[in-house]
Amino acid sequence: MGLLEQIKDAGIIGCGGAGFPTHAKLNCEVEYLLVNAAECEPLLRTDRYLMKHRPEDIIRAVEAVGQMTKAQKMFIGLKETYTDEIASLQKAISSLKSPVKLFPLHNYYPAGDEQALVCDITGRTVPPAGIPLNVGAVVSNVASMIGISEAMNDTPFTEKYLTVTGEVKEPIIVKAPIGTSVKSCIEAAGGSLISDYHILIGGPMMGKLYKKEELDSLYVTKTTSGVVIVKNDSALVQGKEFPLERAMRMARVSCIQCQYCTEMCPRFLIGHPLSPHKIMRSVAYSENLEETMKLQAVKEALTCSECGLCEVYACPMMLSPRKVNQMLKAEYRKQGIRYQRTQDSYSAREQRDYRRVNSHRLAMRLDVEAYYDYDIDKLVELAPDEVHISVAQHIGAPGEIQVQVGDSVNKGDLLGKIPENALSANTHCSINGTVTAIDKNMITIKKA
Ligand code: SF4
Ligand code: SF4
Structure with a gap:
């Protein structure tokens, strides 16, 4: 093979x-x-x-x-x-x-x-x-x-390494079978140091934020790279939870068109025409969003990577071009509008070399500097009694489920199979056990 x-x-x-x-x-x-x-x-x-x-x-x-x-x-x-x-x-x-x-x-x-x-x-x-x-x-x-x-040794992807950090007793690297509960990853790190918190799956810039009440529904997937416990009142939580409608209202009254969001935008700096300050101006003063969305400068929102630098670091008025771009992208997608290039070739702008934002300074701005210098080198391997494995952890079609409730399964067995001619990925069982439930794309397996 x-x-x-x-x-x-x-x-x-x-x-x-x-x-x-x-x-x-x-x-x-x-x-x-x-x-x-x-x-x-x-x-x-x-x-x-x-x-x-x-x-x-x-x-x-x-x-x-x-x-x-x-x-x-x-x-x-x-x-x-x-x-x-x-x-x-x-x-x-x-x-x-x-x-x-x-x-x-x-x-x-x-x-x-x-x-x-x-x-x-x-x-x-x-x-x-x-x-x-x-x-x-x-x-x-x-x-x-x-x-x-x-x-290369015919071993399927069933275990994931991830960082558990933030407000935990001992930040660690966890090696967890896919489908392990996030709660047990946090427990492996000695548990949370605070009673009320948010959970960030992924990193502070592009990760997804969950409330503590959602913890029981979170499981490790193939794409989980980190679990970070953060304080409810941190700038990070407040920024991520800031509602779009308010962000739009604030853009209207507070955007001073300083252009910092554009000057620091990583996509602008590699030479793309994306200029978030122009999008902010057009959208904030728009009386007819449908018409505004026909402007090429606004369509450039489709090329935004959602890295968040404009929102977290660049804007002196604490506005969020990222959220505005997210809203526009969703709207374009709904209308089936795709990005059309306007140039034959692109090259990085000269200022790219001196507009880079240092990661440590970014951590300070995010209010997570306290965890920045952690030297995390301890590995904890988890062996859960139960896993919840989705056959739709990837881009593309969900895998076709290969098991039924009551089946005995072993680590490495195929749970979700790539459908014929589809972009998809196989999903395998991560522990030995019995299938106890199948709910849409989610399969529950309990240890034998
Ligand atoms: S950085 Fe903020 S204030 Fe300046 S142009 Fe961009 S959105 Fe407006
Ligand atoms: S979120 Fe989008 S607009 Fe903002 S800096 Fe990143 S790529 Fe640029």
Whole structure:
């Protein structure tokens, strides 16, 4: 069996973001294979743990994927501040005599944005609404490389490494079977230090916020990279919960058109025409949103990555171009309107080099600086009695369910199978046990 089939069979998907099936992404030939190890969310340490503790697995997988995609150049992009991780990977590269190279990046947010990474390493700009393949590159995450190294031994993707941090007794890295409750991950970190809190799944910039009352319904998926406990009154919680209607009202009365949101926008800086200050002006003063949405400057909202830098860092008036763009994107999607490019080629703006926002300063602005310098290197492996596994953890069609209530299942058994000719991913069982419930796409398995 070829590597692409092994990756497909194992159910590997992008580990930090939306969960694009990796076999579909890597079914290409490229000049550059880029491995994203920048872990740009300020508080997460998962990728750093993997680079320190499983460097040879990473390098072997990068090399194998490089051969498969006929990549002429293979780079792992990671921050220049990751001294131990660089040393660990460099040692593995030397001992394996590998052609894989490391590419040190500045410690800025969002260094791990796929398009920023392509721009940093290749000097090329992915066109707006495009993909790295448009400029001869493919990007995969370092955690996906761990999954691929296991797929090379025909082991499916059933366990996930994630960071548990914030207001917990002892910040840790957890290795959890997919479907483990988030609650048990928090307990493994000694529990929360505060009684009232919010839970952030992912990092503080792009992660999803949940109320404490929702904790019992949260489970580890293939894309869970972190669990962060945050105080209810933190700037982070207040910013994320700020209602759109209020954000729009505030934009109308408070936007001073200073353009900082545009000048610091990572997509603007790589050369895209996205100018959030123009969108704010057009939308805030619009009397007819439908007409306003026909303007090209407003349609550029479709290329916003929702990185949040404009909202958290750039705007002196505490406005949220990100929320406005999210609203516009949803509206365009509803109307079936897709982005049309207006230029043949794009290149990074000169000011990009000195407009980068340092990750530490960002953590201060987010009110999470207290957790920024945690050196998280302790691993706790969980063995839950029950898991809740969705067959729709990825982009594309849900997997076709292969089991019934009452079936005995073993770790590695197929639960959700890729439907014929669909973009999808396989999902496997993560513990030995019995299927006790199936609710839509969610399968519950109790330990035997
Ligand atoms: S940074 Fe804020 S105040 Fe300045 S143009 Fe952008 S939205 Fe308006
Ligand atoms: S969220 Fe703001 S800073 Fe980020 S890409 Fe969108 S407009 Fe630019």
